[in-house]
Amino acid sequence: MTGTLIYACVGAVLFVCGVTGLILLPHLLRKVLAFNIMGSGIFLMLVGLGQHDNISDPIPQAMVLTGIVVAVAATALALAFVRRLFYLTGKAQSVANLKSLDQTEEKLITMERNKEGDASK
Amino acid sequence: MSDPIPWLILLPLLWGLLSFLLGARRGDQVAVVCLVIQLALVALLVGQVVSEGRQYYAVGGWGAPLGINLHVDGLASVMLLLTHVVILPLGIYARYYFSHDVKGVGYFWPMLGFMSAAINTLFMSDDIFNIYVTIELLGLAAVGLVGIAGNTESILAAIRYLLVTLLGSGVYLAGVALIYGSYGSVSLTVLEPLIENEVSVAVFLAAILMLVGLLLKTALFPFHFWLPSAHGGALTPVSALLSALVIKASFYLILRMWLGVYAPLATIPTAQLLGGLGAVAILWGSVMAFNQTRLKMLIAYSTVAQIGYFFLLFPLITEVGSGAAEIAMQGGVIQLVAHALAKAAMFAASGVMILSMGKDNIALLSGISSRLPLTLFTFALAGVTLMGLPPTGGFIAKWLMVSSAVISGQWIWVVVMILGGLLSAGYVFKVLRQALLPAAAEMKFRPVNPPLEWPAFLLAFMSLSLSFVSGNVLNILGAG
Structure with missing residues (x-):
């Protein structure tokens, strides 16, 4: 196994960790972190697989730079939404099970309506 | 302005920024005027495609394999025309809709501009990495549009949609990494003859990753779980845009790769599987x-x-x-x-x-x-x-x-x-x-x-x- 392939394999492991976390972790902040780990894994794969005979290829590096910009923008948007949700409900959780997710959403929405009702009184 | 292709990307970006600076009051007028201009540009472009055949544009004068090529063929022309025919009436609709004192108008027009730029670029892209950037931009703009109402329902829908769209484009990008590692190119035109000659395990895996990523974004059953809350929970002009256009974009990509670069992998069992999932979805x-x-x-x-x-x-x-x-x-x-x-x-x-x-x-x-x-x-x-x-x-x-x-x-x-x-x-x-x-x-x-x-x-x-x-x-x- 060459040095570059090790990078790609580590990248693949990180990618799988990130995807697993993104799907399974309930806390939204952890999901955002998992997304970043997934992204880093992919970037390692891009750079690692792009190298041949230990000569680095500039094109995947340019791609990774673009990818980092996109990931930063996505993380910022995600954090803004999580903050807004925390402000509205006091929680930053999502629920793994879909049925209970719908129920939680309904509960949160009724909570918010009640709050608005109290405020207007 | 002889070539309409770059203006279809630059103009929506410009009016997106301008409508943000002008604010909701005057931003909508700029947006609607520019959408009319865009429709005229698309009509011009489609006319060129019909009379002269495929149109190409090398960004910054650097064509593939070093630079980025944009191209417009028959299918892309239909999608571009469809996008603008739908987006203009919805823009006018949104102007009157927001006159009913609905929350969220401040972010609608800039987001619409960015969405329009992303979707135009997506239809014209000719390399798999550029496609990644456009699906990510389209996803972020769409998620922003879902969340503009700012209440709990729309924020929850937006977060769920955001996580799904990030997962989808991440999985897609992993496929791009495998393809680049195998062939050293991301241009669809360059890749097409290469993949026809040999199909390695890495390419097979890449095709599956890219397909799954795009299916997540298209919301084919069983990946549809995010769609009802996002499309049903957003403001109405946004719901219309998402349902009419945004899901079509990732479907268009699946169709193009199925017919083009991954044609050697498009076998009957895979087709039957997609058809079967489609039937269950119906x-x-x-x-x-x-x-x-x-x-x-x-x-x-x-x-x-x-x-x-x-x-x-x-x-x-x-x-x-x-x-x-x-x-x-x-x-x-x-x-x-x-x-x-x-x-x-x-x-x-x-x-x-x-x-x-x-x-x-x-x-x-x-x-x-x-x-x-x-x-x-x-x-x-x-x-x-x-x-x-x-x-x-x-x-x-x-x-x-x-x-x-x-x-x-x-x-x-x-x-x-x-x-x-x-x-x-x-x-x-x-x-x-x-x-x-x-x-x-x-x-x-x-x-x-x-x-x-x-x-x-x-x-x-x-x-x-x-x-x-x-x-x-x-x-x-x-x-x-």
Whole structure:
């Protein structure tokens, strides 16, 4: 196994960790972190697989730079939404099970309506 | 401005920023004027494609393999034209919609500009990494649009949608890494002959990763779980944009790669699997739509069902006679166009009704037929297109797809399509029946701004008259 392939394999492991976390972790902040780990894994794969005979290829590096910009923008948007949700409900959780997710959403929405009702009184 | 291709990307970016600086009051005027200019540019571009064939543009003068190529062929022309024909009436609709004192107007126009730029670039992209950037931009703009209302419901829907769209494009990018590692190029034009010669394990894995990533974004059953909350929970102009256009973008990519770069991997079992998932989506989505109590959720589940029809295309174009495949392709594209127009009209009409009722509930619709006859007529016209009854565009699409299935002897898909038509009649008539009942005594309808009703009607009318111009659409598809 060459040095570059090790990078790609580590990248693949990180990618799988990130995807697993993104799907399974309930806390939204952890999901955002998992997304970043997934992204880093992919970037390692891009750079690692792009190298041949230990000569680095500039094109995947340019791609990774673009990818980092996109990931930063996505993380910022995600954090803004999580903050807004925390402000509205006091929680930053999502629920793994879909049925209970719908129920939680309904509960949160009724909570918010009640709050608005109290405020207007 | 001799070449319209770069302006279709730069102009929406510019007016997106400008409308943010000008604020909601004057930003909408800039946006609508620029959308008209964009429509003219697209018409010019489509004219060039029809008369001269495929159009290319090398960004910054650096073509592939070093730089980025943009190209516009027949399918891309149809999608670009469709996007602008849908987005302009929805823009006008949104102007009047926000005059009803709805929250979130400040971010709508900039987000719309970014969405328009992303979707235009996506249709014209010719390399898999550029496509990654555009699907990510489109996803972020769409998520932002879902969240602009800023209440708990829309924020929860936006977060769920954001996580799904990030996962989808991440998985897609992993596929891009494998392809680049194998061939040292990301240009579709360069890759196509290379993949035809040999298919390694890495390429096979890459194809699966890219397909799964795009399926997540297209919301094919069983990846549809995020769609109803995002499309049903957003503001109405946003719901219409998402259902009519955004899901079509990732479907377009799957279709292009299926026919182009991954054609050697497009085998009958994979096609049957996609068709089967499509069939389940039609049945499940229709039944779920029928069970909804909220009007917008009903329409959102109807989108889940209609996505199924698009995927019935794959078994009909894979390893069948070239005649059957061509007919199926024409039917599939007409179905894309018809659904975009009808679904935009349906959401827009439902938005008018909800503004008038003050609440999103199908049970409260009684009596709306006398208050908003034009809007109800719009809803019914769009419904007729979704059912696929003559003389609508939906009928032409289903007719072509059914004929193709009969020619290639795949009877099972004929049964699915006819059953799906009946089921969609079920949920459309559920709404119409309630709307035609006499009004309850205590129900008070609010007045709506009359111009709000016309863009929706225009969209529904276009979906109806699509059958008369479908020949022209197919001409554009066949060019280049």
